[in-house]
Amino acid sequence: MELERRAEAFATGAHERKGQVRKYTGEPYIEHPRAVVALVRSVPHDEAMLAAAWLHDTVEDTSATIADIEREFGHDVATLVGELTDVSLPSDGNRKARKTIDRHHLAVASPRAKTIKLADLIDNSRSIVERDPDFAKIYLEEKRALLAVLSEGDPTLLNQAREIAFGPTTTMVTRARRAAVEFYYKASGVTGVMLDWIDGGDATDVDEDLVSLSDLLLRFAQSENVRKSGRP
Numbered sequence: 424m425e426l427e428r429r430a431e432a433f434a435t436g437a438h439e440r441k442g443q444v445r446k447y448t449g450e451p452y453i454e455h456p457r458a459v460v461a462l463v464r465s466v467p468h469d470e471a472m473l474a475a476a477w478l479h480d481t482v483e484d485t486s487a488t489i490a491d492i493e494r495e496f497g498h499d500v501a502t503l504v505g506e507l508t509d510v511s512l513p514s515d516g517n518r519k520a521r522k523t524i525d526r527h528h529l530a531v532a533s534p535r536a537k538t539i540k541l542a543d544l545i546d547n548s549r550s551i552v553e554r555d556p557d558f559a560k561i562y563l564e565e566k567r568a569l570l571a572v573l574s575e576g577d578p579t580l581l582n583q584a585r586e587i588a589f590g591p592t593t594t595m596v597t598r599a600r601r602a603a604v605e606f607y608y609k610a611s612g613v614t615g616v617m618l619d620w621i622d623g624g625d626a627t628d629v630d631e632d633l634v635s636l637s638d639l640l641l642r643f644a645q646s647e648n649v650r651k652s653g654r655p
């Protein structure tokens with residue numbers, strides 16, 4: 424059997440034997456790894472990443488060990504699953520302290536593992552935002568901290584995760600700023616000026632609900648006029 428199908432079968436069996444179901448919906452737990460696999464498949468990936476996506480919660484949630492994964496699926500898959508397995512212990516303190524330890528573990532993980540973690544974060548966040556809006560506030564705050572260490576993951580999934588964790592408006596502003604910088608570079612051949620303007624914080628007072636690319640460019644042009652002529 425090919426690697427991915429074996430990983431699917433192993434994960435399905437391990438979560439089933441544990442009687443594990445998805446929180447909120449009660450559906451078989453394997454539906455979560457299945458959704459994570461689909462997200463990883465939607466971006467550049469390799470077979471080991473798909474296998475690790477199926478297996479990513481087995482060591483954390485079932486009796487399977489990293490040694491089992493290594494024996495069944497080899498070193499590469501086992502390394503990825505290890506990178507995706509929380510290392511904190513209940514004795515490490517409260518939820519916040521444990522989350523900090525696990526975040527540091529992910530910060531040093533490989534870009535491939537970070538891509539799978541982004542997919543995991545997207546699927547979990549979607550179900551929590553839908554089913555448990557009260558808990559979502561704390562949860563998304565944790566996810567925002569986590570995203571800071573996942574920027575080497577796949578850019579498409581990073582963007583999707585950011586949209587969930589920060590809200591679409593902020594992402595739109597970020598995108599508009601990036602697009603504006605590129606547009607300005609291409610149009611003028613002058614580099615650095617607009618980036619300095621944005622980095623200098625002059626763009627941050629833009630009302631996030633109103634900002635658009637044309638609005639941003641207009642504001643930049645106005646600030647340039649002020650800078651060059653010394654008057655508005």
Ligand SMILES: [Mn+2]
Nearest residue numbers: 455479480543
């Ligand atoms: Mn998971």
